[in-house]
Amino acid sequence: MEFSEHIKTANVEDVVLRRPFHPPTKGTLCVTGHHLIFSNRGGDSALELLLRNIDAIEKRPSASSGTITLKCKDLRVLQLDIPGMEECLNVASSIEFLSSLETVSEMYPFFYRPPGLSLQDQWGLSSTEQRYTQMKEISSNRPVQRVRWRLSHVNRDYAVCPSYPPDVIVPHSVDDETLAKVARFRQGGRFPVLCYYHRKTDTVIMRSSQPLTGANKKRCKEDELLLQAVIDGSELGYIIDTRSNQQAQQARMTGGGFESKSFYKGWKRLHRQLDKGKVLQESLTKLVEACGDHSHSVDRWLSKLENSKWLSHVQTALSTAGLLAECVERDGHSVLVHGSEGTDMTLLVSSLAQLILDPGSRTLAGFLGLLEKEWVQAGHPFHQRCTHSAYSHVRLRHEAPVFVLLLDCVWQLARQFPLAMGFSEPLLLRLAKEVYASEYGTFLCNSDQERCVTGVKERTHCLFRFLLRPGERQRYFNPLYEPNELAIWPSVQPPSLELWKGLFLQWTDDALHLVEAQEMIQNLVNRCRWDLGDEVENPDG
Known part of the structure; x- marks a missing residue:
């Protein structure tokens, strides 16, 4: 054009x-x-x-x-x-x-050529194969040496699941033919795959979409076999469904459903309703409207903030992620998390749970790697969800600020544990902006398959790799960071959660003081480290 x-x-x-x-x-x-x-x-x-x-x-x-x-x-x-x-x-x-x-190839990332970057550079941060190799090295130190997991190439041509990457990690005892049958039983072909291995308890977090049991309560013995292989003789595994019990029951009337206790022995189902779609989009719109209300009435402001219900969504997301993490860390049980499609709240909860449990995900590189694995590669439909933000008068059916909700929850974690995160608020603000409008191709399209078809990886630059360049890394590193090997357990009580002023009030006069304060802290810490001879060339260590 x-x-x-x-x-x-x-x-x-x-x-x-x-x-x-x-x-x-x-x-x-x-x-x-x-x-x-x-x-x-x-x-x-x-x-x-x-x-x-x-x-x-x-x-x-x-x-x-x-x-x-x-x-x-x-x-x-x-x-x-x-x-x-x-x-x-x-x-x-x-x-x-x-x-x-609307045509992806006409968007600016296909024309952007920044100095110092080459289209010949590696596009992403890591592959499923690299993560599997790291997981094998970790699990090989366990007393039991039997291999429980394998790398499957069943989706190498995207025929089994259009929204999954080519490679996935699955139970070793489940072959590719079985996986293909399970995919036909799960919405969108999103069969259960491993997304996190917890070395302390030798348990995992799996994610998927809902089973297609329908009104007739159809079974899939291959699906039952796969989930049985996950717990591998353990007494119990948990299924966290991000819908209410009523919503899950209603889904059966349209061909969806949930795992029956009778057929999935050893699995206990827990329901935690997380609103999404139109409800979440309207919540963001109301919140931004409240933040733009310049009336001097405190009561009016607080009423609008409460009516937006945005902080309620934050609370529910963190609470559900905390439940998942507790099942893994404290109870020592594996967890499968899903809602209906498995591309939104499922990814939100699994990501937050990993931040709670995994110190590696809290470094700057680790956090960007988590976003790449759980959102970009795992098939969050960025193009559909982020066409418009809070101001648009056009409301498309698939729009929802799920990724913005994730960033807000991460900000809440960082505020409650200011020393535990290796990245700072400016990184979260940068990502909140980039997901809607970017010079880079990372958030284009709805899946890995679409990025391959449109040539995103060959013709655009990767945002995450750019953010890890030395000059950028220093800008987004948390100067107060102290590595912490323990899990971090957020408080979700209402007094513990705050409005993210850095995002929602960033264009008010008060925001100027926040930016100045952050710059002063950064300069002060850098000066102290320099005086102590502690160089900060590689903030992630």
């Missing part, structure tokens, strides 16, 4: 830009295929905004001029005062079209 065909007016002079933290500035506005660029009178670029970042456009034309208000996915609100009604309408029309491109 020729982007120039959709740019009706490329440049406008004497435009006034109004934005947070800056006085109104007059300059030149330029519309390109992927960016909105504003240069002030001195010729300096005062703003370079990815058009993909724009969530909603409001225009107010008059006889001789017009105003365009841009509400961004990173929650900024910008205003452009444009001389000339025609110019105003032309600019607004161009932005509306170019900010909502």
Whole structure:
């Protein structure tokens, strides 16, 4: 596509830009295929905004001029005062079209070529095969030497499960033919796979989608065999269903369902309802609306915050993850977690549980590796979920800020355990922005298969690898970090949870003081370490 065909007016002079933290500035506005660029009178670029970042456009034309208000996915609100009604309408029309491109290969990551990076570089951080090798090394130190797990290539052509990666880790005693039969019994083909091995108790976390038992309570003996192989003679395993018991029962009427106690002996099912989809999207919208309410009534603000129910979603997610971690760490039992599709709340809960249990996931590199494994490779549909954010008047069926909810829960963990995380809040803020609009290809598409078909790994750069470069790593490292080999158990009582001001109030005056405080802490710690001769070349150790 020729982007120039959709740019009706490329440049406008004497435009006034109004934005947070800056006085109104007059300059030149330029519309390109992927960016909105504003240069002030001195010729300096005062703003370079990815058009993909724009969530909603409001225009107010008059006889001789017009105003365009841009509400961004990173929650900024910008205003452009444009001389000339025609110019105003032309600019607004161009932005509306170019900010909502649907063809993946036309998006900016396919055109972005940063200095110092090469498309020949390795795209991701690690593969399933590399993680399996590490797991074997860990488990080989156990007293029992029998191999319980294997690396399966059953999905190498994505025919068994379109949303899984080519390689998965499964029980050693279950062959690929059996896996293929299990996949036909699970929604979307997402059969149970291992996502975390807990060395302390020799137990695992598995994840999947719901079984397709339907109203007739269909069985799949291969599925039952697979889950029996997971607990391998243990007395008990837990299935954590991220739906209520009523929702799971209702799912049977549409072909879904849950594991029956009669056929899955040794497994105990626990239900923990986590809202998703439209409910979660509306919650975010209400929260952002409350944060944008500039009335001086504290009661009104608190009422809006409570009515958004966002912190209730945070509480439920952390509580469910804590339950999962407790089953593994304290009770010594393996866990299978799933809801219906297994691509949203399942990944949320498994990720948070691993942060609670696994000190390796709390380093900067470990956390990015966790996101790659549990979200990018495991098939979270980023393109469907993150088309719009909180401001858009368009509401698509599949939109939901599940990944933003994850980042908020991680922020809550980091706030309660400020020394336990090897990364800082700026990393979480960066990820919250990148998931909606990015120069990198990491969050494009809905699955590993789609990224292969569209050439994402060959034609775009990987965000996670960029963030681990020395200069970037230092920016996102937590200067207070002290490695902790123990599990961290978050409090989920209401007084223990706070609004994430760094994200939801980042464009208010108070946010400036937060940024200044973070910079002072970083400089102070770096100076102390330098004085002590403790170099910080490799913050992850």
